[in-house]
Amino acid sequence: MNKQQILRNRPVGVPDEKTWELIETEIPEVGDGEMLIRNKFISMDPAMRGWINDARSYIPPVKLDDVMRAGAVGEVMESKNDKFKKGDFVFGMGGVQQYKLTDGKGFYKVDPSMAPLETYTGTIGMPGMTAYFGLLDVGELKEGDVVLVSGAAGAVGSVVGQIAKIKNCTVIGIAGGPQKCNYIKKELGFDHAIDYKNENVRRKIHEYCPDGIDVYFDNVGGDILDHALTALKKKARVVICGAISQYNSTDGMKGPSNYMSLLVNGAKMEGFVIFHFADRYSEALQALGRWVAEGKIKTEETVIEGIENFRDTFLKLFSGDKRGKLVLKV
Numbered sequence: 242m243n244k245q246q247i248l249r250n251r252p253v254g255v256p257d258e259k260t261w262e263l264i265e266t267e268i269p270e271v272g273d274g275e276m277l278i279r280n281k282f283i284s285m286d287p288a289m290r291g292w293i294n295d296a297r298s299y300i301p302p303v304k305l306d307d308v309m310r311a312g313a314v315g316e317v318m319e320s321k322n323d324k325f326k327k328g329d330f331v332f333g334m335g336g337v338q339q340y341k342l343t344d345g346k347g348f349y350k351v352d353p354s355m356a357p358l359e360t361y362t363g364t365i366g367m368p369g370m371t372a373y374f375g376l377l378d379v380g381e382l383k384e385g386d387v388v389l390v391s392g393a394a395g396a397v398g399s400v401v402g403q404i405a406k407i408k409n410c411t412v413i414g415i416a417g418g419p420q421k422c423n424y425i426k427k428e429l430g431f432d433h434a435i436d437y438k439n440e441n442v443r444r445k446i447h448e449y450c451p452d453g454i455d456v457y458f459d460n461v462g463g464d465i466l467d468h469a470l471t472a473l474k475k476k477a478r479v480v481i482c483g484a485i486s487q488y489n490s491t492d493g494m495k496g497p498s499n500y501m502s503l504l505v506n507g508a509k510m511e512g513f514v515i516f517h518f519a520d521r522y523s524e525a526l527q528a529l530g531r532w533v534a535e536g537k538i539k540t541e542e543t544v545i546e547g548i549e550n551f552r553d554t555f556l557k558l559f560s561g562d563k564r565g566k567l568v569l570k571v
């Protein structure tokens with residue numbers, strides 16, 4: 242049987258126990274051109290919160306009564322598709338379920354001898370590529386820049402900071418709690434860390450960036466974005482990658498009020514979605530794979546087991562009760 246998490250209700254605010262239902266269905270038969278994948282690791286991404294809103298976005302919302310959408314790494318169990326064979330390991334939109342039947346579109350092979358399978362949901366996967374293109378292309382990173390990144394101990398932010406260090410930048414990370422701050426400084430090599438739960442963020446940004454910021458990579462939005470805007474250098478770049486502090490808001494998203502700093506400093510603020518860079522994924526994956534192999538980028542995943550624990554695991558993205566990439570083993 243195939244255990245699946247089905248979207249039953251669209252939540253207002255934080256998803257509750259009525260949002261998803263765990264069901265069991267028959268494992269489907271494989272038709273011509275198709276393959277059956279046994280999902281191993283489900284990628285837990287903040288974007289999943291946006292996908293269950295009934296709102297226009299960069300992809301259509303998950304329909305009610307459909308399997309919850311998610312990226313997943315799995316093993317091909319049976320294949321009638323020329324491009325994949327039994328025993329291949331693949332990444333694609335496998336969904337929050339144990340088995341995925343697909344024609345293979347959007348799936349690509351991953352190599353378990355190069356890295357643990359779960360790493361393909363993180364640093365050598367979508368979050369790593371998001372850091373790569375967001376920082377280097379959208380953020381137009383230059384050697385020696387002063388880079389501030391929020392969500393700094395997370396899947397995207399931890400890679401942003403480490404790429405910026407490879408490029409000889411000064412890196413300041415913002416994260417929740419002393420342990421995460423210690424981790425990004427001691428283990429990931431960031432120059433400074435700001436604990437947004439216990440410190441005055443605006444004061445600390447100005448203390449660590451006395452001449453201002455060249456690149457602010459924003460994963461969280463809200464007040465932290467506003468504080469960062471007060472410290473921009475001339476021609477700074479503000480990269481809008483995400484706004485996790487706002488995703489469960491019940492009274493609309495709070496936008497930045499300090500945006501006139503963009504005018505004063507001739508700075509720019511630009512958003513992006515990783516899918517905009519789809520034709521260059523292999524470039525990013527090669528660079529990230531090389532940096533990981535050379536020990537220049539450290540990877541970390543928090544792995545929780547059991548498809549029945551999907552909602553509790555998902556909520557850890559918002560409580561911050563995890564480090565690095567959050568993954569559900571199914």
Ligand SMILES: NC(=O)c1ccc[n+]([C@@H]2O[C@H](COP(=O)([O-])OP(=O)(O)OC[C@H]3O[C@@H](n4cnc5c(N)ncnc54)[C@H](OP(=O)(O)O)[C@@H]3O)[C@@H](O)[C@H]2O)c1
Pocket residue numbers: 285286287288367368371392393394395396397398415416417418421437460461481482483484485486487513514515516557558559560561562563565566567
């Ligand atoms: N544009 C794109 O294509 C794209 C692609 C991937 C991800 N993203 C976005 O990038 C951001 C990071 O994603 P990720 O996968 O790397 O997630 P993540 O950082 O691994 O996990 C989310 C982290 O956000 C922090 N957080 C939660 N609520 C917060 C709040 N109210 N204020 C400040 N920090 C808060 C928590 O860390 P603390 O313990 O530090 O609070 C939590 O661990 C998200 O906004 C996501 O939507 C965008």
